[in-house]
Amino acid sequence: MINRRQWLQSAAGSAALLGLAGCASTPFATTPAISTGTGDLGVVVERATGKLAIVNTSQPRVLAEVEGLGDLSHASVVFSRDAASAFVFGRDGALSRVDLLQRRITGRVMQAGNSIGGAISQDGRLVAAQNYQPGGIKVFDARTLELVADLPAIGADGKASRVVGLADLPGHRFIYALFDAGEIWIADLSQPGVPKLTKFRDIGKQPYDALVTPNGRHYIAGLFGEDGLALIDLWDEQPRARRILAGYGRGQAPLPVFKMPHLRGWAVAGRHAYLPAIGRHEVLVVDTETWAEVDRIPVAGQPVFAMARPDGRQVWVNFAVPDYSRVQVIDTPSRRVVRTLEPGEAVLHMEFTPRGEAVWISSRDANRVSVIATDGFQTLAQLPLEAPSGIFFTSRAARVGL
Secondary structure (H helix, E strand, O other): OOOHHHHHHHHHHHHHHOOOOOOOOOOOOOOOOOOOOHHHEEEEEEOOOOEEEEEEOOOOEEEEEEOOOOOOOOOEEEEOOOOOEEEEEOOOOEEEEEEOOOOEEEEEEEOOOEEEEEEEOOOOOEEEEEEEEOOOEEEEEOOOOOEEEEEOOEOOOOOEOOEEEEEEEOOOEEEEEEOOOOEEEEEEOOOOOOOEEEEEOOOOOOEEEEEEOOOOOEEEEEEOOOOOEEEEEOOOOOOOEEEEOOOOOOOOOOOOOOOOOOOOOOOEEOOEEEEEOOOOOEEEEEEOOOOOEEEEEEOOOOEEEEEEOOOOOEEEEEEOOOOOOOEEEEEOOOOEEEEEEOOOOOEEEEEEOOOOOEEEEEEOOOOEEEEEEOOOOOEEEEEEOOOEEEEEEHHHHHOOOO
């Protein structure tokens, strides 16, 4: 076991390697380690100030705030295998690595002009960023943040496309959708210097987001340009993309979409998936054996996130404007809304504790995060934070597709 003097020497050495020694006013300054395991940690994005709040999930509280992360207006986070580092993808194209125990930035690279998310490989060695500008994905060594692959997204029409729906797959593989080209690609980086691309053409109009099912078998991309979704069974010997839920609007006049739904919440509970319907005040219930619609649940507004509690007993839903102060809870056995909550104005994100006894909810305009029990729905804590948005817990490190 190292003593405090050895630890301080090690920390100083790390700072010197980063070229940061003596920069006491920067967000890279070394701070003492905290006495908690990384499995008890999470982060909350403070989108207006470029900060990342490090939180304790068992005893809800803010442990520290890390500054200097740039434009976090559409930020997302993935975690290293040991759950000690958070990789933050900023809207300004920055990829930052934050040490959760030392509470500091340990690496940062401006890798694009406009980025909206990323993923980490199954073994934790590669980190990939999905980009709007210039499009495509870039893949980095998770330890050094050195670029190992630059994969432009040029569709069959010869034009560059924005990339969405990036997720990790077993092996050194990533899957993602080309919004402008209507395609889905799989990049195999078993040999990063010679990446192999598998391309699925004509999968539907404008795939806007996607999820990988918890078992890693199915990739589902929502389609903004038409009623329906695209699905790929990744276990097939020769995978192909096919449409599901085609025409779920059933000829109804399209409604204005106030905020794009998100599919990344893993709303798969038991045999069924619960998916937000674009522009509808409904959640679609889909049988994951047949991928046919079996029900639809009326909800308070246009759903943005539909997220399943870890045990699958509940699905929590938040909404676009003008209903974005509400959260509704669906009981999955009865498929009905059993509770409507109003935790604060402009609910942007929800995250369940690892075993689902509580859910954390960010309310941007109320400048707080509420921690709510999932059994009795009582508020357990409220944490004041500046314009909070995304909430990410380190339990994600052990899950595929997040």
